[in-house]
Amino acid sequence: KQEVTQIPAALSVPEGENLVLNCSFTDSAIYNLQWFRQDPGKGLTSLLLIQSSQREQTSGRLNASLDKSSGRSTLYIAASQPGDSATYLCAVMGAGANNLFFGTGTRLTVIP
Amino acid sequence: DGGITQSPKYLFRKEGQNVTLSCEQNLNHDAMYWYRQDPGQGLRLIYYSQIVNDFQKGDIAEGYSVSREKKESFPLTVTSAQKNPTAFYLCASSMGVRETQYFGPGTRLLVL
Numbered sequence: 009k010q011e012v013t014q015i016p017a018a019l020s021v022p023e024g025e026n027l028v029l030n031c032s033f034t035d036s037a038i039y040n041l042q043w044f045r046q047d048p049g050k051g052l053t054s055l056l057l058i059q060s061s062q063r064e065q066t067s068g069r070l071n072a073s074l075d076k077s078s079g080r081s082t083l084y085i086a087a088s089q090p091g092d093s094a095t096y097l098c099a100v101m102g103a104g105a106n107n108l109f110f111g112t113g114t115r116l117t118v119i120p
Numbered sequence: 121d122g123g124i125t126q127s128p129k130y131l132f133r134k135e136g137q138n139v140t141l142s143c144e145q146n147l148n149h150d151a152m153y154w155y156r157q158d159p160g161q162g163l164r165l166i167y168y169s170q171i172v173n174d175f176q177k178g179d180i181a182e183g184y185s186v187s188r189e190k191k192e193s194f195p196l197t198v199t200s201a202q203k204n205p206t207a208f209y210l211c212a213s214s215m216g217v218r219e220t221q222y223f224g225p226g227t228r229l230l231v232l
Contacts, residue, residue, distance in 0.1 A: 042220065
């Protein structure tokens with residue numbers, strides 16, 4: 009069964025800093041990988057989706073990379089802002105599956 | 121205004137009681153999902169539906185039931201057989217089962 013790990017569980021950075029969030033998965037036979045953002049007590053917001061054939065995706069200040077062979081993805085956030093404070097979740101869809109497997113998330117705090 | 125709505129925002133269940141959580145979407149999506157989120161754990165899939173009148177069990181379906189009589193609606197019933205129902209429940213939908221998933225705001229279920 010696919011297992012998804014996100015380290016660290018929590019991260020605090022000063023405003024303006026660039027940062028990287030990490031996601032690792034145990035089975036490299038994936039269909040796609042998604043990054044989500046969750047604010048406290050709220051639902052999830054999709055940030056980026058990377059297909060298994062892609063190496064990276066970009067949206068504004070966010071860049072997600074995928075290295076399938078090593079079972080890793082990173083989410084790079086440039087010039088962090090206090091509004092970026094949230095929990096970031098990584099989720100993987102297996103090649104033969106129809107559902108996502110989620111990590112436990114990294115709680116990001118950007119200090120003004 | 122397209123999106124996914126969940127109601128109620130908070131729900132209280134008494135011992136031995138069945139309760140139903142509502143999920144409606146007007147995105148014309150074929151696939152819909154129910155996830156459970158517990159503190160310190162990743163989201164876990166309860167049930168998903170690819171099309172009307174069809175649904176599949178996820179990883180933790182025991183004690184739950186669903187129906188998909190209309191494309192827009194995917195209600196989840198938490199039965200008395202679910203012994204630990206206290207959690208945050210999230211509904212999602214996607215165009216197809218392997219497309220980007222969009223989430224509702226969630227329902228928090230508490231046991232009295």
